[in-house]
Amino acid sequence: MEQTIHFYSENKLDMKELYFSFGGVSITQPSHRFGPAIRSDYLIHIILEGEGSFIVGDRKTYLSANQGFLIRPGISSYYEASESNPWKYLWLAFNGERAEEFLDKAGLMDERQSFEVSNATMFLNLIIDCLGNQSRRMSDELMVNGLAYQFVSLITKEVIPLSHSKIEKMHPRVPEVLNFLSKNFKEPISIQEVAERLLIDRSYLSRIFKDSMGISIKEFLNRLRISYAGDLVSTTDKSIEEIGYECGFKSHDVFIRSFKKIYGIPPTTSRKINRMARDQFEGKEDFDKLLSERPFTE
Incomplete structure (x- = not known):
């Protein structure tokens, strides 16, 4: 957080x-x-x-x-x-x-x-x-x-x-996985599909990925989608529903739940919080105080 x-x-x-x-x-x-x-x-x-x-x-x-x-x-x-x-x-x-x-x-x-x-x-x-x-x-x-x-x-x-x-250098196959996920995260991807596309045994793939990244491929993919969505929520005026579909979520409700699980708040609240700071800012002397009073997000 x-x-x-x-x-x-x-x-x-x-x-x-x-x-x-x-x-x-x-x-x-x-x-x-x-x-x-x-x-x-x-x-x-x-x-x-x-x-x-x-x-x-x-x-x-x-x-x-x-x-x-x-x-x-x-x-x-x-x-x-x-x-x-x-x-x-x-x-x-x-x-x-x-x-x-x-x-x-x-x-x-x-x-x-x-x-x-x-x-x-x-x-x-x-x-x-x-x-x-x-x-x-x-x-x-x-x-x-x-x-x-x-x-x-x-x-x-x-x-x-x-x-x-x-x-530190990670396992040499892990960057291949990261590159594949980065290019395809908006699509419906399964771990089995990743393994087949990269010609890696699924169990071996899951093990080396978690050893290097500290999280599973499934969690990594979900975070990838949500972090991209978080940027769109904060920096665009696109509707929340439109953002969810753009980031690979086929259900609006699933997107809202996934966003809240990672950020701790729904996307509408996140958008409001991120945009209110400029209205509260009164000068450099108030910056540290304003920052310390911000609500926690994931």
């Missing part, structure tokens, strides 16, 4: 080169997990406090304060806060025709996708500025897109290779 302030932009100005999508800050509870998730934008997390792990491809990377990670569009990722020293982190999502070019120049388009920064507070201040400019006026849309440029500029200037992180 975590306490979160989450906000977004609809890019009504149709910015092309680089534009702000959404951002936020979270205080996580011990062993808080997020994902697996598929993103349609580039998403950068920077850790303010605590420890945890980030999994992408065949790598599990252990990260702490003043370190971060990049999630690229269309690639499944998963991360988990420490049981004894959980994370407080910020994130910002962006996209655009030159987003990949800018990130490549920052050295973040290799297979590691993790990094260090000298001072995470500089990035936090930009996130708070985003929260303070969420009235949906054209001037504020321009402001948050400008802040996205500032964020990427800081990334380009500040990013340095990891120096003290522990990186």
Whole structure:
């Protein structure tokens, strides 16, 4: 579970080169997990406090304060806060025709996708500025897109290779499973189908997957669908029913129950909570208080 302030932009100005999508800050509870998730934008997390792990491809990377990670569009990722020293982190999502070019120049388009920064507070201040400019006026849309440029500029200037992180390699077949699920999670998939498509014995597949990921394939697939749905709930105006069907749920009731099981609240409540923060924000001095008073969600 975590306490979160989450906000977004609809890019009504149709910015092309680089534009702000959404951002936020979270205080996580011990062993808080997020994902697996598929993103349609580039998403950068920077850790303010605590420890945890980030999994992408065949790598599990252990990260702490003043370190971060990049999630690229269309690639499944998963991360988990420490049981004894959980994370407080910020994130910002962006996209655009030159987003990949800018990130490549920052050295973040290799297979590691993790990094260090000298001072995470500089990035936090930009996130708070985003929260303070969420009235949906054209001037504020321009402001948050400008802040996205500032964020990427800081990334380009500040990013340095990891120096003290522990990186583990997972079983080589597990990334194949993650890739298959990432591309097909909207379809009705069975574990037997995954095993047959990848030419792996079903029992062996289930065992190596759970050993590497800590959860079953079925649970992973459900979390993948729900995390994708969570983004759509928070950052679009699509109906809840439409989102459920888009994410692979054939029944509206099943989607609502699955969403509530993972997030702790129904999607309509999640949408309301994530959108009320900008209306309560009164200045930087109130940010920590506002964050600490947020209701817990999964």
